[in-house]
Amino acid sequence: MSADGQGRSHWFDDEAGPVVRPYAMTRGRTTSAAQHRLDLIAVVVTEPHADDAEADSSLSPEHVDIVGLCREAPQSVAELSSELNLPIGVVRVLVGDLVDAEFVHVNRPVPPAELVDESILRDVINGLRAL
Secondary structure (H helix, E strand, C coil): CCECCCCCECCEECCCEECCCHHHHCCCCCCCCCHHHCCCCCEEEECCCHHHHCCCCCCCHHHHHHHHHHHHCCEEHHHHHHHHCCCHHHHHHHHHHHHHCCCEEEECCCCHHHCCCHHHHHHHHHHHHHC
C-alpha cells in the first residue's frame, strides 16, 4: 500500500474510515447457515468456552470483536451492527459463522403468534379483582 504525499496510506480516509467493502469481510457471502434465525432483535450470547476466540486464526478481527462485545453483555444483532459500524447483512453473516463455530448462540425473540393476547390478560386481571 503506497502512501500519499501526506504520509497516510491511500487505503484510509479520515472521514470515511478504512476502505474495506462489506463483501470482503464476509468473503463474498450474503447468507450463512444460521441466517434464517437472525432477525434484528435476536440476542447474541457468547459461549463460556469462547475465551480462545482471539487465538483462532480462522476468525477475522470482526468475528473477535463480536465475541468480545457479547462477552461483556448479550447484544442484539442491531446493537452489534451499530456498535461495530457494519451493515446488518454483514453482521448476520459474521454471527452465523460464530454460531456454526460454536463461539456464540442466539436467543430468538418470542414470535408474535406465541405471545399472550392482551385481552386475555385483562380478563384475568378483571376476574381476580372480582374475587
